[in-house]
Amino acid sequence: MARAGGITNAVNVGIAVQADWENREFISNISLNVRRLFDFLVQFEVTTKSKLASLNEKLDTLERRLELLEVQVSTATANPALFNT
Numbered sequence: 001m002a003r004a005g006g007i008t009n010a011v012n013v014g015i016a017v018q019a020d021w022e023n024r025e026f027i028s029n030i031s032l033n034v035r036r037l038f039d040f041l042v043q044f045e046v047t048t049k050s051k052l053a054s055l056n057e058k059l060d061t062l063e064r065r066l067e068l069l070e071v072q073v074s075t076a077t078a079n080p081a082l083f084n085t
Contacts, residue, residue, distance in 0.1 A: 075082070
């Protein structure tokens with residue numbers, strides 16, 4: 001009977017080792033996917049900041065143009081004779 005118990009223990013150890021390898025593989029896959037997600041988010045942040053900076057420059061340009069047009073309109077409204085030929 002001692003021999004049968006030894007086989008049972010060996011089988012249990014084998015099952016435990018297999019389960020351990022499966023858990024390690026699962027953890028490795030999760031770690032890899034977390035790293036990929038992190039890399040994506042870093043790249044997304046860089047790209048987004050760049051695009052927002054570009055849009056901000058365009059918006060600043062449009063705001064300056066609008067202010068210039070507002071001054072021209074108010075000047076034309078206040079002094080219509082300046083624009084009559």
